[in-house]
Amino acid sequence: MSNLLSPAEDSFWSEQILGLTHLTLAVLLGLLLLAVATRFLTMRLSPRILKKVIRSDSIQSKTVKESDKALGTAAGAGISFYILNALLNLPANETTGFVLPGMLEDFIPNILQFIFAVSLVVWAFRLVSIVKDVVELFDKDGELDGSEKTLISAVESLLRFLIIALGAVFIADALGFNLTSLVAGLGISGLALALAAKDTISNLFGATTVLLDRPFKVGDWVIIDSVEGEVMEISLRTTLIRTAADTVVTVPNANLVNTPIENFGKRRWRRWQSLLHLDLNSDPDDVASFCDAVMELITASDVTVKHDSSWCQVTTLSAQSLDLSLNLYWDVAGGAPEREAKEKFLLGIMQLAKEKNLKFFDARMMLNS
Template sequence: MSGILTPAEGSFWADEVLMTNNATIALLLGLSVVALLTRFLTMFMAPRLMSKIIHSEKVRSTAVKNSDKALGNAAAAGIALYLVKILISMMDDVDSGIMIPDFAVELIPNVLQFIFAVSIVLWAFRLVPLVQDVVELLDNDDELDGTEKTLISAVESMLRFAIAALGSVFVADALGFDLTSLIAGLGISGLALALAAKDTISNLFGATTVLLDRPFKIGDWVIVDSVEGEVAEISLRTTLIRTAADTIVTVPNANLVNTPVENFGKRRWRRWQTALHLDLNSDPAKVADFCAQVLESISESPVTVKTESSWCQVSTLTATSLDVSVNLYWDVAGGAPERKAKEELVLGIMQLAKDNGLSFFDPRMVQAS
């Protein structure tokens, strides 16, 4: 090895080729081999190590399998950069036979630093889904609710923003930009940038307001202005709402600050009111029994709440029918359970009317007469 580092004059290692010598070429080739071995070793070991740490299969496939190449490239570039700097520092030794052209002394470290910075940024982006794995690990019921999904979406958005900002600084430094001058320039042109990015800044403040005030969470059914649907995603810039037609509407977060939001997901109960139109010839005693039985059926339902505020009473007498008003409250989690409860109640009311010998008003009978 000492023969390569300090080749004797006239030896094979001292022969000059393309502004360098065979010794330097051999060292650079060896350095490349070490970098490639580091890359393959990292790509082989990292997924296996992270697979033991990450619990979620979905996150594992996204964060691990898609990030091994970026991490391998970063490790290879980092090792190569370290070794190249050692070789460059050895050029100052009097007895050193290392010959690296002046342009390469500047170019090679910058290229390796650029590859390292870009690879680290890409790897960091691929690891953002780990937020979901952390939340699932801390979750006790093994099922993510709307609040937890909102937290995941918000944290992932903030991490992506932070990675992009820091990554830009690292990449700019790798490209040789003077960060001090760059920051000073940003200070001078800050007003212009703020004016140009006022919508983006407004959206960021809107996202902060949504996350702090929590007017809704992922999974809630909301009405925002003229948009109605389920909140699908909350990011730093926009909120995505999936409509009943399965389309996605993108709402800028800035609009959410000054726009009323009607959130059906925050309902403590679901009220249902209807009117039963009985035949005018109905027996009053049977109607009273019927109303009492309907109210009892409402009270006995496992999904009924606020039974003291529920009623089933004769409300009015019209020229064509005897109207019975029904009011009740259900504690159900969604539209499907509500429709099921409504179906059971309506069928039960029909059966009670039949058992009491009551019939509902039929407008066809009026037309026939």
């Protein structure tokens, strides 16, 4: 037993109920009320304090408003555990007073420590989502690019892993596990654990390779083995790919180390080739003028590059049509801008053909004749 306070033996505080003195019950009740009051004050005051320090509404919401219960519970349990632990470590004397039986002397502090650890882990786990808001706070252009999204995803995954690992240690300690013996036991079963975690370790190395070599980033359109789509998220274990069918494919990071990756997001330009089929009765001078006008249309565009390597020329004189070959290079950031540029360009070609009195080959006209 631990005698921490020393009231007179015949006083009210020394009387016992169910093996506990009145003083012990009063202290335990006081610690309970203190925990509840601390939780309430933390939930009430922390948003106001944070509002003066941080101006971002999103960070305020995720830090306190959405997880105020976990934060308040951690604060209440933490301060009660600290005070109780301090009382239990005071020099004991022979008189009765604040006395906890041997079982309760271990049980109550462990319960408080367990509640504190679990609440803190829950709050910290929810806090991970503010990484994106912090990056946006310091981002000058106000828009996150693929590299920043990749970094955010990696940092969030790493923080979650660390929180779970450290939280498991704290919770194990609160439950009374001997961490020294546990660590020593890992040395004995280390080989079995390493074999069991082989795939997990491979995925971690794969994630490290992706982050260091940067073969792709969040937002890139890639082909990995037989999977094609947009990179959604890069975590410590897997990479998520959204396909053109709007399905999500989970690719283990271990597969990325030895698999060829085709990244459309790193293209310097987008080559486009097509054929224009003109009527065989087209005037040669009009066709030549039309080709020159198409080249002017290409060079005048703001979204084309490599004009020296672009062309619009007659390539084939077939039995049915006069074929013109088109070759040009788009300088656009994604599929949607490319489609818009292509639409504008093709409508421009139709307008040029109309101005030059040229008609495109129509198989229906051949059938009618």
